[in-house]
Amino acid sequence: xxxxxxxxxxxxxxxxxxxxxxxxxxxxxxxxxxxxxxxxxxxxxxxxxxxxxxxxxxxxxxxxxxxxxxxxxxxxxxxxxxxxxxxxxxxxxxxxxxxxxxxxxxxxxxxxxxxxxxxxxxxxxxxxxxxxxxxxxxxxxxxxxxxxxxxxxxxxxxxxxxxxxxxxxxxxxxxxxxxxxxxxxxxxxxxxxxxxxxxxxxxxxxxxxxxxxxxxxxxxxxxxxxxxxxxxxxxxxxxxxxxxxxxxxxxxxxxxxxxxxxxxxxx
Amino acid sequence: xxxxxxxxxxxxxxxxxxxxxxxxxxxxxxxxxxxxxxxxxxxxxxxxxxxxxxxxxxxxxxxxxxxxxxxxxxxxxxxxxxxxxxxxxxxxxxxxxxxxxxxxxxxxxxxxxxxxxxxxxxxxxxxxxxxxxxxxxxxxxxxxxxxxxxxxxxxxxxxxxxxxxxxxxxxxxxxxxxxxxxxxxxxxxxxxxxxxxxxxxxxxxxxxxxxxxxxxxxxxxxxxxxxxxxxxxxxxxxxxxxxxxxxxxxxxxxxxxxxxxxxxx
Numbered sequence: 001x002x003x004x005x006x007x008x009x010x011x012x013x014x015x016x017x018x019x020x021x022x023x024x025x026x027x028x029x030x031x032x033x034x035x036x037x038x039x040x041x042x043x044x045x046x047x048x049x050x051x052x053x054x055x056x057x058x059x060x061x062x063x064x065x066x067x068x069x070x071x072x073x074x075x076x077x078x079x080x081x082x083x084x085x086x087x088x089x090x091x092x093x094x095x096x097x098x099x100x101x102x103x104x105x106x107x108x109x110x111x112x113x114x115x116x117x118x119x120x121x122x123x124x125x126x127x128x129x130x131x132x133x134x135x136x137x138x139x140x141x142x143x144x145x146x147x148x149x150x151x152x153x154x155x156x157x158x159x160x161x162x163x164x165x166x167x168x169x170x171x172x173x174x175x176x177x178x179x180x181x182x183x184x185x186x187x188x189x190x191x192x193x194x195x196x197x198x199x200x201x202x203x204x205x206x207x208x209x210x211x212x213x214x215x216x217x218x219x220x221x222x223x224x225x226x227x228x229x230x231x232x233x234x235x236x237x238x239x240x241x242x243x244x245x246x247x248x249x250x251x252x253x254x255x256x257x258x259x260x261x262x263x264x265x266x267x
Numbered sequence: 268x269x270x271x272x273x274x275x276x277x278x279x280x281x282x283x284x285x286x287x288x289x290x291x292x293x294x295x296x297x298x299x300x301x302x303x304x305x306x307x308x309x310x311x312x313x314x315x316x317x318x319x320x321x322x323x324x325x326x327x328x329x330x331x332x333x334x335x336x337x338x339x340x341x342x343x344x345x346x347x348x349x350x351x352x353x354x355x356x357x358x359x360x361x362x363x364x365x366x367x368x369x370x371x372x373x374x375x376x377x378x379x380x381x382x383x384x385x386x387x388x389x390x391x392x393x394x395x396x397x398x399x400x401x402x403x404x405x406x407x408x409x410x411x412x413x414x415x416x417x418x419x420x421x422x423x424x425x426x427x428x429x430x431x432x433x434x435x436x437x438x439x440x441x442x443x444x445x446x447x448x449x450x451x452x453x454x455x456x457x458x459x460x461x462x463x464x465x466x467x468x469x470x471x472x473x474x475x476x477x478x479x480x481x482x483x484x485x486x487x488x489x490x491x492x493x494x495x496x497x498x499x500x501x502x503x504x505x506x507x508x509x510x511x512x513x514x515x516x517x518x519x520x521x522x523x524x525x526x527x528x529x530x531x532x
Contacts, residue, residue, distance in 0.1 A: 154352040157324055160342045162369045162420065172372075176359045259359045260402025 041227040049227035050234060058216070059235060065211040069125065070197055073132030077189065080133070081140035086170075089148055098145070102138050110135035110196035114203055128200045135196045139188035147181025148174055180256045180263045187248055194243070198236060270333075271456050272321070272424060273297035277330035279316050279482075290316040291327070292481035298424075298458070303450055305459045305471030307510060313482020314460045318426050321458065322348045334423055344373045347417035351429040353409045356401040356416070363388065363397040366416045373420055387415040390449055407438035414446070418453060427459045431466070443469055447494065464510050468503060469496050476513045485513055 007013050023043060029035070030042045037045065053059040088095040110131040117127035151174050159173040175182070201214025213232055220228035256262050279291040290313040298304055308314045319325040321332055323342035332339040334346065349355070356365050366384035375383065388394050391411040401409055410430050417425055431439045447470055450457060461467050467474045468490055476485045488510070492502050 152352075152354050154350050154355045155357060157322075157342070157348070157350075158355050158357075160324070161322065161344065161346075161348050162372045163344050164372060172368075173357070176357070179359070255359070259400055261358050 038224055038226050041230060045227040046230045046234070049225070050231035053228060053231055059231070062211055062213050062216040062232075063235060063239070066197055066201065066213045069128055069201075069212065070132060070193055072125075073129045073136055073193060074189075076129070077133045077136030077140060077193075081137045081144060081185075084137070084141055085144045085148065088145055095145075098141065102142050105134065106138040106142060108134075110192065111199045111203075114200060123204060128197065128204065131196055131200050132193045135192035136189040139192060140182075140185040143181045143185030143188070144178065147178025147185075150181065151177040180261050183248075183251065183256060184263070187244070190243060190248075191240075194240060270297040271300040271302070271335065272458075273333045274317075274321070275331050275333070277317070277320060277332065278328040279313070279320060279325060280328045289481035291320070292483050294330075294482070294484055296475060296484060296487060298456060300456055301454045303447075303457045303459065303470060303472045304475060305461060305467040305473075306475045306477060307461060307464060307467040307514070308477030308482075309462060309479055309514065312477040312479040314477050315428055316482065317477075318348070318428050318458060318460055321424075322346050322426050324348075344369075344420050345423045346426055347420050347422040348426045348428060349410070349413050349417050349430045351432045353406050353433065355413050356409055358401050361398050361400055362393065362404070362412045365401070365412065366419050369416050369420055383419055384415075387419040388412075390418065390452075391415045391445070405438075407434055407442060410434065410442060411445075414449075418449070418455070422455075424456045424458065427457060429460050429462070432461070439466075444495070446470065451494070464507055464514075465498055467510065468492070468506055469498070474510060476510060478514075488513075 008017075027043050030040055041049075050059070084098055088098045113131055113134055114127070117130045121127040121130055155173055155177055156169070159169050164172055197212070198214040198217075201212035202218045204212075204215060213236055217229050217232045220226075220232065273295075274297070275295050277291050277294040278289070281288045281290050294313075294317060306314045306317065316325055320327055321334075321339065323339055323346065339346070356362070357368070360368055363381070363384050366387065367380040370380040370383060371377075385394065385397065388397050391414055393408060393411050393415060396404060396408060396412075401412070404412065414430070431442050434442065443466060459467075459470055471490055473487055473489050475487045477483065478485045488506070490496075490506065492500070492506070496503060498504075498507075
């Protein structure tokens with residue numbers, strides 16, 4: 001009895017139990033036969049669809065296209081965000097300007113800009129990247145700037161004391177010192193852009209067809225291949241969990257947790 | 268022997284909302300090589316401003332600071348500051364990493380950094396914690412590490428701004444005697460700020476007493492007591508009372524509660 005109790009105290013075991021229960025409920029609803037396979041496919045056909053689309057390279061192609069878009073947007077977003085933040089550190093005027101535009105644009109969902117993006121950049125990668133950059137830079141700027149402002153005065157003075165100046169002071173003291181904030185910025189930027197990406201690709205599926213996971217879902221729905229729709233949703237969830245709970249968690253463990261620099265959460 | 272440091276007619280003014288504050292008003296003194304000077308004064312007497320001006324963090328309104336034969340204009344590794352704050356170590360580097368990094372910035376060759384860092388960590392009894400990160404250390408250990416880092420840089424002068432001010436009484440007294448032991452071994456020139464009379468007498472060759480608003484030097488007193496100094500001796504007590512009377516006790520009351528007669532705390 002004691003061993004069973006101990007096993008159930010492990011988080012991972014409990015999670016597996018919960019997920020199995022959900023799958024069981026799903027399968028039992030399907031097996032009543034009351035719902036068409038077109039609306040609610042069985043677990044087996046979703047699994048087959050997933051395996052087929054992986055084997056044919058279709059899933060890989062669309063997933064990597066999504067990553068290709070998000071990668072480009074991240075590159076542009078990071079450069080822009082750091083440039084703007086650096087300028088804001090130089091002049092209080094630019095800082096105020098930047099705070100104002102961040103306040104205006106940060107709450108605006110990327111997808112809301114899609115019609116404008118279509119008008120400005122036409123149907124294509126450029127429009128999606130525009131939206132992704134929008135969903136990346138504001139949280140990144142906001143957090144990096146807050147991080148830079150919270151750099152300990154003592155540590156800055158130690159840096160100057162041992163002979164660091166200008167850019168080397170920024171890269172050797174300010175960036176690592178603000179790293180917990182910068183990392184938070186990246187996490188928000190990632191989750192914003194990943195969500196915007198799928199939505200944007202779906203709308204492009206309606207108007208052109210470029211590829212990507214969102215487009216895959218849209219296309220499969222069009223042909224009523226519902227099992228493939230669920231397979232693509234499954235991949236989106238897995239990618240999300242992987243990036244947030246494996247990649248970011250690992251970076252956190254190797255950096256801020258190891259350094260004892262975890263930001264104290266407000267109670 | 269020529270003076271190691273000389274401060275000549277130093278004035279520092281802060282502009283505030285309620286008018287300007289004269290933090291330092293015509294401060295002049297000099298130090299010999301290898302001397303241990305303690306600066307004693309109530310909070311707000313400008314003692315921190317003075318040490319920050321010597322470090323190059325605070326530019327004076329008038330007057331100059333000469334180190335060796337050079338005029339001080341900006342911060343530099345020839346004057347290393349040890350702060351009161353426990354966060355003066357970079358938390359993203361290990362204890363030894365903090366030292367080797369500082370050595371790297373000041374141009375010490377790669378092969379020599381590790382060995383030199385270890386040497387000074389051993390001196391402050393922190394060898395076993397070389398690979399630890401700062402957040403794993405106690406307050407006293409962090410201050411030891413900061414002292415090791417500053418010694419490793421081999422500065423012309425060590426500037427210590429109440430480095431033991433945030434420590435508990437026991438750790439503080441251990442670190443006081445260790446710092447004296449290290450100073451006797453290494454022979455560094457040290458300016459040490461404190462508002463604790465006993466600490467000032469225990470450590471300094473001379474004690475400089477400052478007064479508040481405007482910050483001025485009230486007196487500089489030679490401590491002619493043989494080391495190691497014991498607070499219970501008559502000479503020590505006599506000097507303690509002399510310094511106590513020099514300090515403006517009415518202003519000192521605020522944070523001077525730590526100043527009880529030696530042997531009674």
